[in-house]
Amino acid sequence: MNPILEVVGLYKSFGPVEALRGADLQLRAGEVLAVVGDNGAGKSTLIKHISGVYRPDAGQILLAGVPLDLASPREARERGIETVYQDLALADDLSIGANIFLGREPMRRLFGILPYIDERAIRRETADLLKKIRSEIPPEAPTVARLSGGQRQAVAIARAIYWQAKVVLMDEPTAALAVMERERVIAHARDLAAHGVGVIYIGHNLTEILKVADRIAVMFRGRTVHVTTTGATDQETLIKYMTGYSETNKAA
Amino acid sequence: MQALLRRLPIESYVIAFTIALWVALAWATPNFLTESNVSNLMRQTPIAAIVAIGVMCTIVIAGIDLSVGSVAAFCGVAFAQMCRHDFGLAPSAALTLLAGVSVGLTNAAAIGRLGIPPFIVTLAGLQVYRGLALLLAGGMTVGGLPAEVKDFARGTTGLPNLFWTMLAVAIAVHYLLRYTRTGRYLYAMGSNAEAARRQGINTFRITVVAYVLSSGLAALAGVLLVSRLSIASPSMANAYELQAIAAAVVGGASLFGGRGTVLGAVVGAILFTTMSNAAVLLGVDPFWEMVLEGLLIALVVYLDNLQKRRQSGA
Numbered sequence: 001m002n003p004i005l006e007v008v009g010l011y012k013s014f015g016p017v018e019a020l021r022g023a024d025l026q027l028r029a030g031e032v033l034a035v036v037g038d039n040g041a042g043k044s045t046l047i048k049h050i051s052g053v054y055r056p057d058a059g060q061i062l063l064a065g066v067p068l069d070l071a072s073p074r075e076a077r078e079r080g081i082e083t084v085y086q087d088l089a090l091a092d093d094l095s096i097g098a099n100i101f102l103g104r105e106p107m108r109r110l111f112g113i114l115p116y117i118d119e120r121a122i123r124r125e126t127a128d129l130l131k132k133i134r135s136e137i138p139p140e141a142p143t144v145a146r147l148s149g150g151q152r153q154a155v156a157i158a159r160a161i162y163w164q165a166k167v168v169l170m171d172e173p174t175a176a177l178a179v180m181e182r183e184r185v186i187a188h189a190r191d192l193a194a195h196g197v198g199v200i201y202i203g204h205n206l207t208e209i210l211k212v213a214d215r216i217a218v219m220f221r222g223r224t225v226h227v228t229t230t231g232a233t234d235q236e237t238l239i240k241y242m243t244g245y246s247e248t249n250k251a252a
Numbered sequence: 253m254q255a256l257l258r259r260l261p262i263e264s265y266v267i268a269f270t271i272a273l274w275v276a277l278a279w280a281t282p283n284f285l286t287e288s289n290v291s292n293l294m295r296q297t298p299i300a301a302i303v304a305i306g307v308m309c310t311i312v313i314a315g316i317d318l319s320v321g322s323v324a325a326f327c328g329v330a331f332a333q334m335c336r337h338d339f340g341l342a343p344s345a346a347l348t349l350l351a352g353v354s355v356g357l358t359n360a361a362a363i364g365r366l367g368i369p370p371f372i373v374t375l376a377g378l379q380v381y382r383g384l385a386l387l388l389a390g391g392m393t394v395g396g397l398p399a400e401v402k403d404f405a406r407g408t409t410g411l412p413n414l415f416w417t418m419l420a421v422a423i424a425v426h427y428l429l430r431y432t433r434t435g436r437y438l439y440a441m442g443s444n445a446e447a448a449r450r451q452g453i454n455t456f457r458i459t460v461v462a463y464v465l466s467s468g469l470a471a472l473a474g475v476l477l478v479s480r481l482s483i484a485s486p487s488m489a490n491a492y493e494l495q496a497i498a499a500a501v502v503g504g505a506s507l508f509g510g511r512g513t514v515l516g517a518v519v520g521a522i523l524f525t526t527m528s529n530a531a532v533l534l535g536v537d538p539f540w541e542m543v544l545e546g547l548l549i550a551l552v553v554y555l556d557n558l559q560k561r562r563q564s565g566a
Binding site for chain 2: 090102
């Protein structure tokens with residue numbers, strides 16, 4: 001099966017710092033691919049290239065076999081790459097529906113002239129979506145301000161599903177969440193994959209990673225050093241690759 | 253019952269308070285419910301409300317506009333000078349509004365492109381446009397205006413024309429905020445500018461919309477003020493920015509951005525106009541009135557702060 005997203009030999013430096021030194025990745029539709037690595041291994045830099053924040057110095061990103069040259073996060077989104085941000089980028093004073101449709105509101109026209117936002121369609125679609133991802137968010141919540149971290153995550157995920165994202169990037173989605181909430185986010189990630197979306201899941205809690213991922217890619221010092229299916233590995237092996245132990249051994 | 257009370261929008265409290273104030277005033281002084289006082293109120297309020305609606309838009313995007321009083325004075329004087337030099341009423345008014353729009357564009361550019369905080373940009377504007385108003389008026393009141401200048405503000409179409417003008421402005425801005433994408437993005441930007449940007453919203457365009465509305469409506473207020481007074485004084489509309497901010501915030505706008513309604517700004521303006529009217533009728537020293545107004549503004553901002561903290565704590 002052809003990968004939906006492919007990263008080949010990505011290189012990026014910020015001044016003297018080489019953040020990526022040949023990162024590779026292959027993501028298939030309908031799978032959760034976890035990317036793990038120590039702090040500074042280049043996980044976030046890699047994600048920011050895929051989401052259109054950074055442009056690589058060298059290397060290529062291919063979406064369904066077509067080379068991508070993303071100028072902005074907006075362009076990435078138009079191509080079907082959605083990012084669920086760590087800091088849960090929602091507008092607190094807007095409703096759940098308004099957040100899901102933010103920037104892409106369905107419009108109608110009064111008497112064929114005066115345009116207005118189709119709130120009824122937004123409400124209907126939002127209720128459907130929340131049902132689809134089996135979220136227990138009270139649909140009557142007036143704004144997202146009082147939602148918990150996990151519920152906010154669900155709103156972001158609903159947004160990705162509605163807009164038929166091909167690839168969803170989840171950058172440390174559980175970092176700020178309580179234990180129960182983490183379980184929900186893991187379920188959401190699995191849901192996305194079940195909808196045929198390719199999910200890249202960044203994390204460093206290995207117990208969680210082993211639970212959510214179909215495959216795991218390990219990064220070390222800006223490079224992809226190891227890729228494995230989840231069933232064929234364990235925490236110890238992953239830690240060896242994450243700390244560079246196996247690489248130094250190979251060199252020796 | 254308590255749950256119901258909590259769900260009532262803040263505007264309803266302000267309306268209730270204002271009505272209570274009216275009742276109290278009608279009871280306390282025979283001069284309140286007279287035809288001349290009521291029609292006076294119906295001419296005073298619209299100008300304050302129009303300014304407040306504009307300022308509210310900048311507050312919604314988590315900005316502020318301190319320059320509106322000076323802009324109203326500058327535009328009023330410019331309008332008067334043009335009328336005096338026989339530009340004709342309509343062309344003068346149109347050019348004045350255009351000047352207001354340019355002021356807004358300048359503010360938006362300084363804020364959105366140069367990255368200067370809105371507080372500083374519009375504080376500078378407060379000084380600059382007051383100075384320009386004085387220069388343009390030669391430091392004196394501009395009088396001797398053609399008679400038709402005052403016809404609009406004095407005229408009625410069932411109710412005072414000024415009242416209808418306010419209603420038109422209120423409906424137009426309410427439509428923009430409540431039913432259009434642009435309006436939605438004003439709230440989104442004020443709520444979380446970064447999130448708005450990530451969803452592909454052009455936040456500079458939204459900044460332009462907010463500040464052009466604010467300055468444009470201040471210019472309109474300047475024209476209406478000149479029409480009402482039939483003179484233009486370079487010192488008129490003094491401290492209008494404070495009343496406008498207070499009206500917007502009393503009406504539920506949050507200085508942290510993301511919240512505010514046209515209805516709220518209008519009721520806030522009605523409340524403040526009623527209060528200064530009450531001070532006059534009850535013979536309160538106008539200097540004390542300033543003190544009280546200032547304290548009320550501080551109180552309102554404190555309540556806004558409190559509400560924000562309670563919300564983020566929940």
